[in-house]
Amino acid sequence: MATILLADDDAAVRDLVKRALISDGHTVHVTQDGVEALEALESGAVEIDILVSDVDMPQLDGITLAEKALALKPGLAVVLMSGFSDQLERAARLRARQLLSISKPFTLEQIKQAVRSVLS
Template sequence: MSSCRTLPRIIMFTWNLTALRGWGWQQLTGLSGSIRVYSELGQGTSFRIYLPVSGESSEPEAVISEESVKSDGSETILLTEDNEQVREMTNEILTCQGYKVLIAENGRDALAALDQHDGPVHLLLTDVIMPDMNGRELSEQIAAREPDMKVIFMSGYTDNVITHHGVTDPGVNFIQKPFSVKALAAKVREVLDQHPGKPVA
């Protein structure tokens, strides 16, 4: 598991980049390229390599410093994600930001964690597509108990797969997976700081 010191160096949720054959990470970044990896249990793993168009100048992506990732977050977040690797990494990011994280593998566990927690929970960060109870259904059940709790949906599926879940509707807080440390930290802080009734665009 990555420490708070190494997390800023993680560009996306990636696993075992050194196993790539042929082109290496050094060659890719030397050409100002990038790679995104997403793995979904039962769905497979996809790799996307991005390279700048020939003739166009492209500056390498700036390294996120340790200081830029740190936060004085103190709120409690209920994290619900059925993919173990994504769940552990997301928990690590949020913990390094200073948040207290309640971890759940599915909707049922999330509701149980909420019942057992003594104190306020400020944000639900949940995957959209999960077995038994999807993220939208979970958020609706929690809203009936905790109407002031804010929600961020996350998914690695394309819009045409998740649109019918309503999480891409205007006014709904959503972040696409895979996401960077900086992107997740910024989104969480943005939603927590927003005024009630005014979701982030």
């Protein structure tokens, strides 16, 4: 299974997504925002396979985070979550080997399936 870096500024969403992905057998490292997630990536302390990030976060939004993460690790798979479709349209320009976006609200099964899709 995969090692996932999860970035979301909403504690309830973080907890829900973390539990869903752990139940699917993944290892999940949780960060509270884009800045913390980027610091985790830059430290290299953990080898990350997938970045799962909310798009709408203060300081460093999910798309900018994904751009910076892909610059550090071009093969990184990315799943972006947002309740605003116009934000997900911005993600189309990202140059990721595996990129998927998912609209909020989503079910536990939908987030699990999104991660499975970028892994395959």
